[in-house]
Amino acid sequence: MNTNAQHPAALTPKSKFRPLAVNQVRVGGFFGPRIDVIATKTAALLFDRCVEAGMLEQIDPDKPSPGIVIPYHPGGKVTTQMFWDSDLAKSIETAAYALYRQRDAALEARIDAVIDTYGRLQAEDGYLNSFFLRIEPGTRWANLRDQHELYDAGHMIEAAVAYYQATGKRKFLDMLCRYADLIDRTFGPNADQKHGYPGHPELELALIKLGRVTGEQRYLDLAKFFVDARGQEPHYFDQEAVARGEKPEDFHFKNYEYAQAHKPVREQREIVGHAVRAAYLYAGMADVATEFSDPSLDPALEAIWSHLTEKNLYVTGGFGPSKDNEGLTYDYDLPNATAYAETCASVALVFWASRMLGRAPDARFADVMERALYNGALTGISEDGTHFFYDNPLESRGAHHRWRWHFCPCCPPNIARLVTSIGTYFYGVAEDEVAVHLYCENDAELEVAGTRLNLGLTTRYPDDGSIALTLDPERPVDFTLSLRVPGWAKGFSLAINGEPLVAQPENGYLRIRRQWNAGDRVALELTMEAELLYAHPKVAPDQGRAAILRGPFVYCVEETDNTAALNSYVIKDGVRMTPSDIDGLPGAVGLSLDALFESQPAEGLYAESPPERRPASLKAIPYYLWDNRAPGEMLVWLRREP
Amino acid sequence: MNTNAQHPAALTPKSKFRPLAVNQVRVGGFFGPRIDVIATKTAALLFDRCVEAGMLEQIDPDKPSPGIVIPYHPGGKVTTQMFWDSDLAKSIETAAYALYRQRDAALEARIDAVIDTYGRLQAEDGYLNSFFLRIEPGTRWANLRDQHELYDAGHMIEAAVAYYQATGKRKFLDMLCRYADLIDRTFGPNADQKHGYPGHPELELALIKLGRVTGEQRYLDLAKFFVDARGQEPHYFDQEAVARGEKPEDFHFKNYEYAQAHKPVREQREIVGHAVRAAYLYAGMADVATEFSDPSLDPALEAIWSHLTEKNLYVTGGFGPSKDNEGLTYDYDLPNATAYAETCASVALVFWASRMLGRAPDARFADVMERALYNGALTGISEDGTHFFYDNPLESRGAHHRWRWHFCPCCPPNIARLVTSIGTYFYGVAEDEVAVHLYCENDAELEVAGTRLNLGLTTRYPDDGSIALTLDPERPVDFTLSLRVPGWAKGFSLAINGEPLVAQPENGYLRIRRQWNAGDRVALELTMEAELLYAHPKVAPDQGRAAILRGPFVYCVEETDNTAALNSYVIKDGVRMTPSDIDGLPGAVGLSLDALFESQPAEGLYAESPPERRPASLKAIPYYLWDNRAPGEMLVWLRREP
Known part of the structure; x- marks a missing residue:
């Protein structure tokens, strides 16, 4: 394990749960092989496709x-070059995690070459954005609202940290x-500084990472400035529009809800606008709340969280139903076949949820993090690591497939960096508490209560709910071990060194405070059964339908395992669902269940007699695995009857 | 009844069923009051809104x-000025029918003024298009593919005829x-002529009208040329794109299916592309097939008709599900909440279907004409004649309402001109046959077998199925009276002068050949009962659902008569449906039916327990009447169970 870069100086140690660095967690189990696929295949492929797109020409000052460069796109002629730095940066970030997993000299040399090129590109004053240095020079900081300039900076910072x-x-x-120092000099509350902030949030959470790894408080302060300045009047986006000679009201998205800048963040109560912007912003806000122990952000964060999860979240952990604004529309608008539910939005929700755990373990956040991770996010990459979903419908007529590449290639490196860094989402470590948020086989090295601790976790989770931990502190040490009991678990049992322990979850976590000694063993058994979920009556498309959940996985049915049309199947409430193998997807847990199959006599498009029914069976698979085999229909919400 | 302009010279009289002119049919019954609303209110209002939009400035050369003029529109910045001539023309056409209904000196003076302005605008050579004379002069005939130039000409011709x-x-x-003479000189098969044709069809059917009213064969020939030339290689749209300095492959819609010009029309077998273009083209093709007794168009027309009606037609007679191309997508793609199903497409389908009746009565065409008319088209205008639907979903969460005006104002005058001219769709008259396609109270004056005939039809149709005809030929005459038996009728009985007559429908029509004498009475009784329709299994969104049909009307449920959420209701197959009044819509026939209402205990967005059920009742109303009262949810396809 590479320990050069771990354990950055803790800035304000008390009651702040921080993630471990990627190099502190050696991941096996469910995610291990997935990281290996990305490390050995996807990481290099992302670079190849960035190169194909011409990104290296854009960044090379020589x-x-x-x-x-305007690629043909059915939606019109647009360039994505303004965020190419972010795409390259996320590819570097992915490759960095891949290198940690498995040192690869060729890949490392490619990254070093790109870094060298950026080194030659960087301006004297530190400015570093290829679009504004090479494609549209002279327009630096002129349009924060639309141009992704500070967003690019955030992704490059994350890549550099990784x-x-x-x-x-x-x-x-x-x-x-x-x-970052240039940005810090340029933006801020002083009269001689710009009072702007990112049109597309991302830099905020990146600055927190930078502050944590460097120990520099000013990066945290700058993140806080961007959070505090957002949406204040006079409105910065109005001012910069006027300075460009534009009318603020000509903004394509009409109002600043699109960028969550319609009012100061502390006054916001609902999730609105572009989904990815939203979750990145709230992630940064949650980071600021943690690092500054700032409760003034809580009412906004809590209300927005509730508004998302109680009225606007797909059962898969996706959100943002509309292609038009890549984001939110109105409450309970959760269409299935046309769901946009961008992969990046679920990835961003994992980021946000993980940061909501910054001050205390709370299963409200961890449950959603897990749901988004295993479903809406993970479906974004094919099992072989070569193809990527951008939008994620919950129903397909058979024409929706992963892309080799997307003209707006934000999602592929985003899901790739999430998976390769997944170990950092498993734990939250505070001064005297270690919280386990996600269960996956791993070995972690960390420090708690001033003591080095090796932590080994063995499990087949998420295929079953048995979890075994071994704790090896360098010396006996008192701290709290907090184990999440997922909301889906119908029961649980706990044992320490073989002795059953009766405990009640607190906010969804079993918080075990004791002296821990080398070799201590903790066994947690979670009852994992397949069950049906029913959507709120206001979710119109899901009425008369049910979704299948087993552990963290939402299930779907695919044409290849069944008979089209999938909407001809009806299941009964209370149907027994039996784990089973999945053809062509070894190792994954499918579900078999009884159903009725309706068929219509051939009477044309609209018949006067109702369909006939015959008994049938259905095979369901985890949603994230769909479209890895023969193409065809897919359906999450199955027709049901009492 | 104004008879100045009726009975144009019949060009080729035999076996060609032609519509009556609007001034040959005095309409009462269901449509009478609707025509009156448009005549006394909508006709003037359409002018007002054209004036508001600035159309008179565009056409006035002084x-x-x-x-x-670029209106703000969320879909981007586009101008609709290139088809303003068509909007004004359809408004003139509506006003013309209104004047026939009820002479109005003020309205007539307004039209005359517009016509005078156009008179001043018209070029020496006859050219008459305000966009190319006033807004983009010098680009005449340069972009038939996109610019609606010949489409405008078609609508102006229709207006002039009316x-x-x-x-x-x-x-x-x-x-x-x-x-038209200029167009005839400019376009044609000769070497010195352009071989182009309308990017947006419409002129073809208009030229047929012009030929029929003037007796000039060359207009019919020109219509045939446009039909024949379409989609031939080398492709005219390619050639004109190159001539403009553009690459043909940069066409926004990628290929010419959008305009049904991807191959010669006789080789086409599927309905594709922009819905309104499609139906206007096929209407023109059917007209050409009739006028030229040309069977070579039949395989295409028949196959395209089947492809529409068997795989791509909403139960409401709407089609073209997608907003992106305002048209077709793929077979069985009939989403409800996002249905585009433009009002103009249903109007155009009435046009097309009526022309498919040009050579023989056939209920396949008349049934679809009726369905589209009473549902997908008629819903386009509010009961008070002041607001208009553009797109027509079959399910609404409550935010879909008729517009006061639309930035692309094609639909309001289109539905208005259809309703005010509806009498011309009732009958098809051939040399020795009168076919009755649509039943509505009316008095008609026509000529058949060389004999003048007054025909009186009394009925409460479509509220019930009793129809009484009185025939008053000027002298005893032999001809065939063909009476449509609608596909929805579960039974029928026929009597002549009180004597029951046993007859079997031939292609859905009772064809009664006999000598008709003054005062002959025909009584047709159609069994009209509410019934449920079930969609083909491949129509995914409609599975587990049923639509209600009664006579020509598709029904829907609205929140104002029931309890939201409408998807919480479940009906049983075979449910009894009882005619009932509708609050706030006197005279219309509602339906009351038993249902079950599901409710979910308040458990958040996704619950683990199935909803509870209680008995409830539902009130359904004809689809075309929705959104005339309190706003709220609307649903056509109700959840059903055996």
Whole structure:
């Protein structure tokens, strides 16, 4: 295990749960092979496709500027070059985690070359954005609302932190610190500074990472400034529009809800606008709340969280139903076949939820994190690591498939970096508490209550609910071990060193405070049974339907295991569901269940007689696995009757 | 009854069923009051809104050109000015029918003024298009694919024919004949002519009307040329794109299926592309097939008709589910909440279906015409004649309402002109046959077998199925009276002069050949009962659902008569449906039926227990009447169980 870069200086240690660095957790179990696929295949492939898109021409100051490259796209002629830095950065971040997993000299050399190119590109004053240095020079900081400039900076910072942690090399991190210092000088509350903030949030959470890894308080302060400044009047986006000679009211999305800048963040109570922007912002807000122990953000964060999870979240942990704004529309608007539910939005929800755990374990957040991770996010990448979903409907007529690449390639590296860094989401570590949020086989090295602790977790989760932990502190130590009891678990049992322990979850966590000694063993048994879920009556498309849940997985039915049309099947409430193998997907847990199959006599498009019914059986598979075999229909919400 | 303009010279009289002119049918019954609303209110209102939009500035050569006017629209910045001539023309056409209904000096003066303005605008050579004369001069005939130039000409011709028939005034008709003559000189098969054709079909059917009213064969020939030339290689749209300096492959809609020009029309077998273009084209093709007794068009027309009605038609007679291309997507793609199903498409389907009846009575066509008319088309206008639907979903969460006006105002005058001219769709008259396609109280004056015939039809249809006809030929005459037995009728009985007559429908029509004498009475009794319809298994969103049909009307449930959420109701197959009054919509027939109402205990967005059920009742109303009262949810396809 590479320990060069771990254990950054803790800034304010008390009551702040922070994630472990990727190099502190060696992941096996469910995610291990998935990380390996990405490390050995996807990481290099992401670079290949960035190169194919022409990104290296854009960033290289020694080559002629490619100018605006407009790919053909049915939605109109747009360029995504303004966020190419972020796509490259997320690819570097993925590769960094891949290198930590498995050192690969060729991949490392490619990254170093890109970093060197960025090094040559970086301006004297530290500015580092290829679009504004090479494609549209002279328009720096002119349109924060639309142009993704600060968003790019955030992703590059995250990449630099990851590469530093994975390899111990400081060059990229130092470059990004210089850029962050420029941003810190440029933006801020003083009269001689710009009072702007990212149109697409992301930089906020990146600055928190940068502050944590460097120990520099000013990066945390800058994150807080961006959070505090957002949506204040006079409105910065109005001012910069006027400065550009534009009318603020000509903004394509009409009002600043699109970017969650319609009012100061502390006054916001509902999730609105572009889904990814929203979750990145709230993640940054939650980080700020943690690092500054700032309860003034809580009413907004809590209300927005509730508004998402109680009225606007797909059962898969996806959100943002509309393609038009890539985001939210109105409460309970959760169409299935046309769900946008961008992969990046579920990834971002994992980010946000994980940061809501910054001050205390709370299963409200961890349950949603898990649901989004195993479903809405994980479906974004094919099992072989080569193809990617951008939008994620819950029903398909058979024409929806993962892309080799997308003209707006934000999702592929986003899901790839999430999976390769998944170990950092397993634990939250405070001064004298270790919370286990997600269960997956792993070995972790951390420090709690001033004591080094090796923690080994063995489990087949999420295929079953048996979890075994071994704790090896370097010396006996008092701290609280908090174990999440997922909301889906119908029961649980706990034992320490073989002795049953009766405990009640507190906010969904069993909080075990005791002296821990080397070799202590904790066994947690979670009752995992397949069950049906029913949607609120206001979710119109799901009425008369049920979704299948088993553990963290939402299930779907696919044409390849069944008979089309999938909407011809009806299941009965209380149907028995039996775990079974899945053809072509070894190791995954399918479910078999009885159903009725309706068929219509051939009477044309609209018949006067009702369909006939015959007994049939259905095979369901975890949603994230769909479209890995023969193409065809897919359905999450099955027709049901009492 | 104004008879100045009726009975144009019959060009080729035998076996060609032609519609009556609007001034040959005096409409009462169901449509009478609707025509009156449009005549006394909507006709003037359409003008008002055209004026508000600035159309009169565009067409007036004595005013400064307004240039491109770009209204704000969430879909982007586009101008609809290129088809403003068509909007004004359809408003004139509506007003013409209104004047026939009820002479109105003020309205007539407004139309005359517009016609005078167009008279001043018309170029020396006959060219008459305000966009290309005033807004983008010098680009005449440069982009038939996109620019609606010939489409505008078609609508102006239709307006001129209508105004001539209604008022006997020839000025507008003569102007349009000059324009048609220019088009006839410009386009054609000769080497010195352009081989192009309308990107948006419409002119074809208009030229047939013009040929019929003027007796000029060359207009029919020109219509045939446009039909024959369409989609031939080398492709005209490619050639004109190259001539403009564009790449043909940059066409926004990728291929010419959008405009049904992807192959010669006789080779086409499926309905594709933009819905309104499609139906206008096929209407023109059917007209050509009739006028030229050309069976070579039949395989295409028959196959396309089947492809629409067997795989792509909403139960309401709407089609074209997608907003993206305002048209077709793939077979059985009939989403309800997001149905585009433009009002104009249903109107165009009435046009097309009526023309499919040009060579023989066939209930396949008349049934669809009726369904589209009473549902997908008629819903396009509010009961008070002031607000208009553009797109027509079959399910609404409550936010879909008729517009006061639309930035693309094609639908309001289209439904208005259809309703005010509805009498022309009732009958098809051939040399020795009169077919009755639609039943509505009316008095008609026509000529059959060389004999003038007054025909009186009394009925409460579509509220009930009793129909009484009185025939008054000027002398005893042999001809066939063909009476449609609608596909929905579960039974029928026929009597002539009180004597029961046993007859079997032939292609859905009772064809009664005999000598008819003055005062002959025919009584047709159609069994009209409410019934449920079930959609083909491949129509995914409608599985587990049923639609209610009674006579020509598809029914829906509205929140105002029931309790939201409407998807919480379940009906049983075979449910008894009882006619009942509708609150706030006197005279219309509602239906009351038993149902079950499901409610979920308040457990958040996704509950683990199935909903509870209680007995309830539902009130359904004809679909076309929805959104005339309190706003709220609406649903056509109700959840059902055996």
